[in-house]
Structure formats: C-alpha cells, structure tokens
Amino acid sequence: MMHADGRLIAFTPKLITVLREGYSIDRMRRDCVAGLTVAIVALPLAMALAIASGASPDKGLVTAVIAGFLISALGGSRVQIGGPTGAFVVVVFGVIAQHGYDGLLIATLMAGLMLIVAGYLGLGSLVRFIPQPVVTGFTAGIAVIIASSQVKDFLGLSMAHVPADFLPKWGAYFAALDSVRIVPLAVGAGSLGLIIALRKWAPRLPGFLIAVILAAAAVALLHLPVETIGSRFPDLPTDLPAPAFPDFSPAKLQAVIPSAFTIAFLAGIEALLSAVVADGMIGSRHRSNQELVGQGVANIASALFGGLPATGAIARTATNIKAGAITPVAGIMHALFLLLFILFASDLMAYVPLAALAAILFMVAWGMSEHHRFIQLLRMPNGDRSLLLLTFGLTVLVDLTVAIGVGVTLASLLFMMRMSQMVEIANDSGNGALSSEEAGEDIHQRDALPPRVEVFRIEGPVFFGVANELLDTLRRIGLPPKVIILRMRRVPLLDASGVTTIEEIVRQAGSASTQIIVSGIQAQPMAMLERVSLGPADRRVIFCGDFPEALRVARAIAGAPTAAAEQLN
Structure with missing residues (x-):
C-alpha cells in the first residue's frame, strides 16, 4: 500500500x-x-x-x-x-x-x-x-x-x-x-x-x-x-487555431521517427x-x-x-x-x-x-x-x-x-573504460600485509598458505569491461592449483558477462580437478550466480562467509586425499 x-x-x-x-x-x-x-x-x-x-x-x-x-x-x-x-x-x-x-x-x-x-x-x-x-x-x-x-x-x-x-x-x-x-x-x-x-x-x-x-x-x-514580420508573413491569424490531426501516412510516420x-x-x-x-x-x-x-x-x-x-x-x-x-x-x-x-x-x-x-x-x-x-x-x-x-x-x-x-x-x-581501470584483480597468494579495511581476517593464516592454494582478491564491479581480464589473470598461474580462493567481499556488482566468466572459471577448474572457494560474496553477485545454478545448492563452488573460513576449508582440501576432498564438496 x-x-x-x-x-x-x-x-x-x-x-x-x-x-x-x-x-x-x-x-x-x-x-x-x-x-x-x-x-x-x-x-x-x-x-x-x-x-x-x-x-x-x-x-x-x-x-x-x-x-x-x-x-x-x-x-x-x-x-x-x-x-x-x-x-x-x-x-x-x-x-x-x-x-x-x-x-x-x-x-x-x-x-x-x-x-x-x-x-x-x-x-x-x-x-x-x-x-x-x-x-x-x-x-x-x-x-x-x-x-x-x-x-x-x-x-x-x-x-x-x-x-x-x-x-x-x-x-x-x-x-x-x-x-x-x-x-x-x-x-x-x-x-x-x-x-x-x-x-x-x-x-x-x-x-x-x-x-x-x-x-x-x-x-x-x-x-x-x-x-x-508583416512583410514576410502578411497573413498572420488573430486567434488560436482549432485543434486538428495532421495528415498521416505510413511512409511519413516512418520517415519522421x-x-x-x-x-x-x-x-x-x-x-x-x-x-x-x-x-x-x-x-x-x-x-x-x-x-x-x-x-x-x-x-x-x-x-x-x-x-x-x-x-x-x-x-x-x-x-x-x-x-x-x-x-x-x-x-x-x-x-x-x-x-x-x-x-x-x-x-x-x-x-x-x-x-x-x-x-x-x-x-x-x-x-x-x-x-x-x-x-x-x-x-x-x-x-x-x-x-x-x-x-x-x-x-x-x-x-x-x-x-x-x-x-x-x-x-x-x-565511463566503462574508467570503471575497468578501478577494478583490481590481485594474486594474494604471496606474503603481504592486509589493509586496515580487512581487519578481522587472520593475517597469519594468509602468510602460510598450503601448497597449491591460490588466492585472488577482486575489488570493484565485475562487468563485461573487466570480465576477460579476470579470466586471463587466472590463466596465468601456470600449473593448476588444488584450490582457488576468490575473495569477492569488495565486488558490489556482477553482470551477465561477469557471471559467464565465473562459469568458465568453474568449468575449467572442474576439468583440472581444482576446487573453487568464494569468500565474502555480497547479495547481488550471489543472486546473479544463483540465476545460473552456481549458488550454494550447486556444490561445484564452496561459499564461505569470510577469508579465514575459506582458508580453513582450503587447508582441509589441500591436505586431504582426493576422496576426502570430494566429500567436502
């Protein structure tokens, strides 16, 4: 109401x-x-x-x-x-x-x-x-x-x-x-x-x-x-004209659209x-x-x-x-x-x-x-x-x-070019300090990542202007890792092209027996992924509330045999 x-x-x-x-x-x-x-x-x-x-x-x-x-x-x-x-x-x-x-x-x-x-x-x-x-x-x-x-x-x-x-x-x-x-x-x-x-x-x-x-x-x-005005327009009216429709024709209608x-x-x-x-x-x-x-x-x-x-x-x-x-x-x-x-x-x-x-x-x-x-x-x-x-x-x-x-x-x-320049896709797998805005995440866990676990931090909207860049960044990691963590806490928007890119990442990861973990995802990107059956119910992707939780799951997968890892999925 x-x-x-x-x-x-x-x-x-x-x-x-x-x-x-x-x-x-x-x-x-x-x-x-x-x-x-x-x-x-x-x-x-x-x-x-x-x-x-x-x-x-x-x-x-x-x-x-x-x-x-x-x-x-x-x-x-x-x-x-x-x-x-x-x-x-x-x-x-x-x-x-x-x-x-x-x-x-x-x-x-x-x-x-x-x-x-x-x-x-x-x-x-x-x-x-x-x-x-x-x-x-x-x-x-x-x-x-x-x-x-x-x-x-x-x-x-x-x-x-x-x-x-x-x-x-x-x-x-x-x-x-x-x-x-x-x-x-x-x-x-x-x-x-x-x-x-x-x-x-x-x-x-x-x-x-x-x-x-x-x-x-x-x-x-x-x-x-x-x-x-009088010499150019000698017959000016002295009142309002009566309302009337102009002469219509399909050809003129189309021409003036x-x-x-x-x-x-x-x-x-x-x-x-x-x-x-x-x-x-x-x-x-x-x-x-x-x-x-x-x-x-x-x-x-x-x-x-x-x-x-x-x-x-x-x-x-x-x-x-x-x-x-x-x-x-x-x-x-x-x-x-x-x-x-x-x-x-x-x-x-x-x-x-x-x-x-x-x-x-x-x-x-x-x-x-x-x-x-x-x-x-x-x-x-x-x-x-x-x-x-x-x-x-x-x-x-x-x-x-x-x-x-x-x-x-x-x-x-x-505008899209400038927006794409603001989007950051960083490989956080190496040592480094977290910013003050990432307070609450366990810095020491991040400094000691298990072998074959890659972490990528994405900041900014993932739309068609940067979707291919995300895919190219992930392709440059060489030997397929056991686990890829996508940190998406600072991704406010995911459009159709971004969803397609995530789908392609999941497909390629599946072919290489790599597990995808997404941490800290916001409501709009999650809703977009659910539209293409990549939400929590799909089980191809593991969703974690924050980065420390994602690290714990990654350690369990990286240190477990293949059968145990499949059970975690």
Missing part, C-alpha cells in the same frame, strides 16, 4: 499539491505579477524562435500558450515555464525542410507519446546519467547554428536562398557580403546594443521587449526600408535540467517522471493546435522565479497573458523588424553557449575534452541526432 501511495504522489502534478496546501490571495498576486513578467519576456522570444525554425511567428506564440499552460498545469515542477526553446530550432528547421510542416506535427505528436511512456516507465531520473561534456557540446553547437541562421536578417543580405548546412551557409554569406544593407544592420546592432546595455545597467527591465518595441516604432515612424526520438530526447533533457535549476533556486524538489508526462501531454496538444515542440525553458523559468513566482499558477498566467496578446494585439506584430529578432536570437545563442563551462571543460582530462569537442563538431557540421548518439555512446565507453 505504501508503494502504491508513493507512486501516486510521484505522478501527481505539482499544481494539485500546491492547491491542497492552500492558495491565498497573496500567492495569487505574486503569481500574476510573475506570469505577466515572463509573458513580456516570452512574447518576442516565441516569435523569434518560430521564425528561426522556419515557421511563422504565430506558431511560436501558439506553442507558448498551449504548451506553456499544460506544462505548468500538469508538470512536476512548481515554477517551470514551458514553450519553444532554442534547442529545437535546428531539429525543427530540418524536419520542416525535409518533411513539411505536417511532418513536424507528426514528429511532435510521437515525441509527446514517447515522453509520456518514458515518464510512466520511471525514466525521469536517467537525465543525471547524461555526461556534462555531451550536454555542453551539443548545446554550444546549437547556439552556433542559431547564431549562424540569423546573419542574413541581421546584415540585411540580399540572398534568394540560404543553404541549410553550416559550411555552405557561411560560404553563401561571404559571397553575398557586398549586399550588406546599412539600415537593417543599424536596426539590428542598435537592438543588440540596447539589450546588452539593459542587462548590464537595468537587469530588471524586459530588455527583449523594450528593444523590439523601440525598433518597431523606429521602423514605423521613420518608414525605414527593413524587412518586418528519428526526428521524433530527437525531439523527445531534447525535450526531456532540457525540461529536467531546467527543473533541477529551479529546485536549486527555490529549495524545492520536482517530480521528474510527472514532469516528463506533463511535457508529453503539452507536446501532443501543441501539435494538435499546429504549434512547435516545447519543453521547459531555463531562462524563462529563472525569470519566473526572480519575479516572485511560488506555484505553477504563475506559468498558467503567463500563457493566459500571451493569449490576450494574440487576441487583441496581433496587428502590432507586423511592425517588428526581423533584424531586431535576429539580435534577440544572438543573445539567446550566447546564453545557450555556456562559454564559461565550455572553457572549463577544455581543461578536463583528454577523454572529457575529446567528448566535448566531438559532440560540438558533430552538432555543427553533421547532425544533431548523430551528435547525441555518438556522444552518449562514447561517453558510455569512456
């Missing part, structure tokens, strides 16, 4: 929890102020991210409203703010270019389902196993790609087509440098300078919104010749990282699996309303906390304020210059780059440094999916 109650709590949205605690007028006031503050920040950001992703700006706003509402209402964090983020720009742009917008909606629906399944399977805690060099590498790579995608609008370049790949894109930029226009560059540079200045001298002010408003006012009043996995992976990683950051800022603890479920539902709903993939946004979540938010109601209010803007102020979006949005995305990319952490990781050992640079390079030059797959795989191999 307690297990069932714990699982029920783990999958209870934080909104329900805080409402049960009691929701006062003061809490509502603080949450409404925080929600309005975050909405002001999210407004230009949602439009800019949508345009950078190859979609129209209203798609970003729809995503911020629908997904932002549901992530706060159903998620496992008190203060998480959800919506479109920079992490998705590269993936979304590629999916739209390759499979069309319907393909993106299908991929987002599938990603939502994957996140829900991952949450109910309890995979939310796995985020801590993604190594920092991989996360920083592909985050910095995404930042470089986002910044690169905005060069055309920032400089006002006259280009009919911008290549999607990184190197061809920059080649095209350099070829078009003679078409730089001063007015868009001035608007973009002025917006960028204003945002930087406000962050330094007035960090409480909404720098993104102020820069967009002033840039739009300058363009409208001075009739500046720059491209705006890799993209769906990438979206689900990025959404889960960024949402849980954002929730962890929020926990540190407010002294709370999020429910990771319910957060994945909430993210999944939000992405499904966003796709049904024609929106983009969504996840928790670290910068907006931090803004929410600094503005005084204490419950998920703040995130819900942020979505409602954005909805009011769509319904009553959509016409004003037409005046926003694309150069100003490019300046915003430059700042987003700079924040995503985590340059301080990137430099810090470059000082780490060669393995971590190589993992960082490889993930970064693959993200920028090849593909985000490839970068994640290769990065996680190499990180796993690096």
Whole structure:
C-alpha cells in the first residue's frame, strides 16, 4: 500500500499539491505579477524562435500558450515555464525542410507519446546519467547554428536562398557580403546594443521587449526600408487555431521517427535540467517522471493546435522565479497573458523588424553557449575534452541526432573504460600485509598458505569491461592449483558477462580437478550466480562467509586425499 501511495504522489502534478496546501490571495498576486513578467519576456522570444525554425511567428506564440499552460498545469515542477526553446530550432528547421510542416506535427505528436511512456516507465531520473561534456557540446553547437541562421536578417543580405548546412551557409554569406544593407544592420546592432546595455545597467527591465518595441516604432515612424514580420508573413491569424490531426501516412510516420526520438530526447533533457535549476533556486524538489508526462501531454496538444515542440525553458523559468513566482499558477498566467496578446494585439506584430529578432536570437545563442563551462571543460582530462569537442563538431557540421548518439555512446565507453581501470584483480597468494579495511581476517593464516592454494582478491564491479581480464589473470598461474580462493567481499556488482566468466572459471577448474572457494560474496553477485545454478545448492563452488573460513576449508582440501576432498564438496 505504501508503494502504491508513493507512486501516486510521484505522478501527481505539482499544481494539485500546491492547491491542497492552500492558495491565498497573496500567492495569487505574486503569481500574476510573475506570469505577466515572463509573458513580456516570452512574447518576442516565441516569435523569434518560430521564425528561426522556419515557421511563422504565430506558431511560436501558439506553442507558448498551449504548451506553456499544460506544462505548468500538469508538470512536476512548481515554477517551470514551458514553450519553444532554442534547442529545437535546428531539429525543427530540418524536419520542416525535409518533411513539411505536417511532418513536424507528426514528429511532435510521437515525441509527446514517447515522453509520456518514458515518464510512466520511471525514466525521469536517467537525465543525471547524461555526461556534462555531451550536454555542453551539443548545446554550444546549437547556439552556433542559431547564431549562424540569423546573419542574413541581421546584415540585411540580399540572398534568394540560404543553404541549410553550416559550411555552405557561411560560404553563401561571404559571397553575398557586398549586399550588406546599412539600415537593417543599424536596426539590428542598435537592438543588440540596447539589450546588452539593459542587462548590464537595468537587469530588471524586459530588455527583449523594450528593444523590439523601440525598433518597431523606429521602423514605423521613420518608414525605414527593413524587412518586418508583416512583410514576410502578411497573413498572420488573430486567434488560436482549432485543434486538428495532421495528415498521416505510413511512409511519413516512418520517415519522421528519428526526428521524433530527437525531439523527445531534447525535450526531456532540457525540461529536467531546467527543473533541477529551479529546485536549486527555490529549495524545492520536482517530480521528474510527472514532469516528463506533463511535457508529453503539452507536446501532443501543441501539435494538435499546429504549434512547435516545447519543453521547459531555463531562462524563462529563472525569470519566473526572480519575479516572485511560488506555484505553477504563475506559468498558467503567463500563457493566459500571451493569449490576450494574440487576441487583441496581433496587428502590432507586423511592425517588428526581423533584424531586431535576429539580435534577440544572438543573445539567446550566447546564453545557450555556456562559454564559461565550455572553457572549463577544455581543461578536463583528454577523454572529457575529446567528448566535448566531438559532440560540438558533430552538432555543427553533421547532425544533431548523430551528435547525441555518438556522444552518449562514447561517453558510455569512456565511463566503462574508467570503471575497468578501478577494478583490481590481485594474486594474494604471496606474503603481504592486509589493509586496515580487512581487519578481522587472520593475517597469519594468509602468510602460510598450503601448497597449491591460490588466492585472488577482486575489488570493484565485475562487468563485461573487466570480465576477460579476470579470466586471463587466472590463466596465468601456470600449473593448476588444488584450490582457488576468490575473495569477492569488495565486488558490489556482477553482470551477465561477469557471471559467464565465473562459469568458465568453474568449468575449467572442474576439468583440472581444482576446487573453487568464494569468500565474502555480497547479495547481488550471489543472486546473479544463483540465476545460473552456481549458488550454494550447486556444490561445484564452496561459499564461505569470510577469508579465514575459506582458508580453513582450503587447508582441509589441500591436505586431504582426493576422496576426502570430494566429500567436502
């Protein structure tokens, strides 16, 4: 019953929890102020991210409203703010270019389902196993790609087509440098300078919104010749679209599966990282699996309303906390304020210059780059440094999916290599002193081992990375001994490969009439051996509680005739 109650709590949205605690007028006031503050920040950001992703700006706003509402209402964090983020720009742009917008909606629906399944399977805690060099590498790579995608609008370049790949894109930029226009560059540079200045001298002010408003006012009043949202997207809707399923086909469904996995992976990683950051800022603890479920539902709903993939946004979540938010109601209010803007102020979006949005995305990319952490990781050992640079390079030059797959795989191999280096397999048959941690074992018995008794001490997990090394160490002893004692008190884990190795050792020992004695084995390795019928009931292996007992049994076997030894078995 307690297990069932714990699982029920783990999958209870934080909104329900805080409402049960009691929701006062003061809490509502603080949450409404925080929600309005975050909405002001999210407004230009949602439009800019949508345009950078190859979609129209209203798609970003729809995503911020629908997904932002549901992530706060159903998620496992008190203060998480959800919506479109920079992490998705590269993936979304590629999916739209390759499979069309319907393909993106299908991929987002599938990603939502994957996140829900991952949450109910309890995979939310796995985020801590993604190594920092991989996360920083592909985050910095995404930042470089986002910044690169905005060069055309920032400089006002006259280009009919911008290549999607990184190197061809920059080649095209350099070829078009003679078409730089001063007015868009001035608007973009002025917006960028204003945002930087406000962050330094007035960090409480909404720098993104102020820069967009002033840039739009300058363009409208001075009739500046720059491209705006209205000139690129002349038919923007003024309300939320009705929910609808995208056009499905088995071929398109199969084609977008890799993209769906990438979206689900990025959404889960960024949402849980954002929730962890929020926990540190407010002294709370999020429910990771319910957060994945909430993210999944939000992405499904966003796709049904024609929106983009969504996840928790670290910068907006931090803004929410600094503005005084204490419950998920703040995130819900942020979505409602954005909805009011769509319904009553959509016409004003037409005046926003694309150069100003490019300046915003430059700042987003700079924040995503985590340059301080990137430099810090470059000082780490060669393995971590190589993992960082490889993930970064693959993200920028090849593909985000490839970068994640290769990065996680190499990180796993690096971890296993390091773990195998920590495992010690020592022949303790000679004289030597026991460490202080081995107190209680008879040192004098060990110093006077009977003839043809070999002792091997194993320290660390015996998994597939070191299993063959154990077998090779035992093979190097030359003439088969009468008894082999395997000291396993410091073996916390035995995997399938380790069990297979022990089986092979027992088989070879049986062929050489050698008795295997295992001393001090822990619960997990014993359970694994019992799975393959090598436990105490099998009688091929003798199990002793500690090393002195194993020595006594070994002396009895070594000093006894063959028949007597067989009786001991």
